[in-house]
Amino acid sequence: MAAQHELRDKGLRLTPQRELVLAAVRELDHATPEQIAEKVRETHPGINLSTVYRNLDTLENVGLVQHSHMGHGSATYQAADVVNHLHLVCGTCEIVGEAPINAAANFVDSLLDDYGFKSDITHFAVYGTCADCAKAEL
Amino acid sequence: MAAQHELRDKGLRLTPQRELVLAAVRELDHATPEQIAEKVRETHPGINLSTVYRNLDTLENVGLVQHSHMGHGSATYQAADVVNHLHLVCGTCEIVGEAPINAAANFVDSLLDDYGFKSDITHFAVYGTCADCAKAEL
DNA sequence: TTATATAAGTAGAAACTTTATTCTTTGCAT
């Protein structure tokens, strides 16, 4: 499958803006719409921020990208096929850590068993204090 | 302890606006800044939205209120002493459910043991699909 | 292959939310 066909396979038109947005998401990982726009402007200076928002939305609808909430400010976007970890946001140093998704497996299972709730634990970050900051507070 | 002293005990001045914001947070629960401003305006019409934001911030700093991210839209605020559950946000029907905090106890413990990360699981909602919507999809 | 129709996409602006700044007012210690 040629790269330039994956968009059309999803029923989407092939525009330079759209290709560049998708490429930027894949390259940057955990990027905000603003950061993605900045990246795209390196090769396509005229692109409008609203185009980035709209395309992120579109690409998310067809399942190529996903967003997660890392706290204040915008959501961040990543390619759908690399979303295999959960995010740990430190409220003190604001660093975003990662943990394998199966660290939450039991939690997810119990929410399903006890409440019938099918959780997507990658969508929201887990907020708290990282090891370094916890140590520094003592 | 008299109610009108709890703010001063925290080193804060006692202003009508501040009292009303705190009262509104306690009464409304899970309210956005905008909703809180609306509530305060019932008895204090002139209050500025920025005053609400600033006071929510101040009250949070002294530990009287807390905010959580429920996804779409603004953060929501609640009195710190009633934050004893986690939020389950359904991405389909957008209803916000609750689960006791100890449903996440093992998960929180394992993040602490394995990564040294002290999580506050109430700060971000858990995203997913509620039982009703999951059933409806079949 | 080229022209044309139209549905999808883009740019720009507007709407909305949150934060910062400046100046005025007010709570409260002395």
Added chain:
DNA sequence: ATGCAAAGAATAAAGTTTCTACTTATATAA
């Protein structure tokens, strides 16, 4: 009562998302 520092109001600025009118990619047909 008076002065000082904290808080409020107003406004602007920054940041995020949505809306609208114009443009373009693509399918179809000559």
